[in-house]
Amino acid sequence: MSIQETTRQALSEFFPEKPVTIDPVPEPESEEAEDGKKKQKDTPRENGIIVQDYSMKGFHLDAQINPDQLVRAAEILFKLGYYIESITGVDWIKEGQLEAVYDFSRYDFDLCRVAVRVRIPRDNPILPTLTGVYTGANWHERETHEFFGIQFDGHPHLIPLLLPEDADFHPLLKDFKA
């Protein structure tokens, strides 16, 4: 069994009732380019796991989970030999949500890139830390904290990393004014 299949099955414990969506139909592009404000995509994406088309997207599995499942997901991926590539945020200001994206990859020829996403409300962005599983999450979480204002619960040293140490602004939020 390929690692992609193994990972998909291991991660599907988070979605007991939902079948796996395979390669969803691409969202209609024409309507959203014109009236960006009234497109249907404003409803946030639901939790679930998607098998992406690698040649089109550049990664294989795309899982969206709840914040409380995050540490468990990291433990599963660590056991399967994944290393942490990066943690980043995306500000979905129209939906009032922040998204944290965790990228994982493997040191292997059996290739599988996994993106784990978590959506949290924009006015109260709190996530558990992954530093207990992946020590290297430390800097990535500090960076996400300073750029997006996401709080990482349990992080040992959550101070700005790249910005000045007294920075109280979050430059990658869409409503940030320099």
Next chain:
Amino acid sequence: MNQPIELQKDETFVLNVGPQHPATHGVLRVKMTMDGEYIYDAETVLGYIHRMHEKMAENRTYPQYMPNMGRLDYLSAMAFNHGYALVVERACAIEVPERAEYIRVLTVELNRISSHLVWLGAFVMDLGGFTPLMYCFDDREQILDLLESVTGSRLTYCYFRFGGLYNDIDDDFITGTRAFITRMRKELKMYAKLVTGNIILQKRLIGHGPIDKDMCQRYGATGPVARGSGINYDVRKNEPYSVYPEFDFDIPVYDECDSFARYMVRMDEMEQSLRIIEQALDKLPDGPVNPKKKPKIIKPPAGDYYAAVETARGNFGIRMVSDGTKNAYRLKLRSPTYSNMHLFDEACRGMLISDALAFMGSLDLVIPEMDR
């Protein structure tokens, strides 16, 4: 050698290394808590050259952002160009002509050698030997001249375009590159005699700076740092992109997990890059270097995309979130030294400060790329 000694917390003092220190290769600061000459704890402080490249991506159109790629890692700018070109081409489904792909590989590999030459010179200088730096910069000069003739710049290249290249290479470049391959093969033998075999160098590197596989996985270390720890991971082989599958080359892997293993990986990599360049010159097809059909305005369909390339320092990844407009909605740059440097804090505990600085040199740091 590294004997485990018991360090005492109550007899420590803080030593500031950097941000203006020659051993840190740029504006990097390490706050070291020392017990005598031994490091009790270290904390790396970044951000002295932070420029917020990720926000710039949201304010510029896709082609306008290409020059930023040369400003991240100033030593292997070409590979960063390649990564960004790949992700946009993937999103917009732009086809790249075969000749352009070969020239891309050719220039990226030349750039990789020049990057490793700077590392070698600076690294040996860290250890107290000044002479190799002069030889390295002499060889690197040949590459810079070659690349200058096709790209127009010597360091911060902006040579790639979406779907192709800025311009085609000429016969002078090809003959010049062939001459360089012959020259560099001789020089590599000279480096092996002059540097690698040196007993002082070996005593300072062998057995020092251990990074094991588990630590690599926890921190996400890639590139020569991971390959020096016995991990056979190179994006060019593991996740083939461009025309790399058509070349015959090896990935040097060493199991010793010490600074010398990382040194050897980079020395061998230069040889392998020469092999790739030679094959690329032999196989170079004719044809255009830019696609016939290409969208006038780059507007990737909404969604997110990922692309990874192997730079001289490791795995460089870009996650691009597009909302269907001319600017990226979000662009994340995953730079390799950021993860490679992160493990320094943990790995240097209990080391002598002189060994720690040799260890830091073996990580091959480029600070602008870490700080972005």
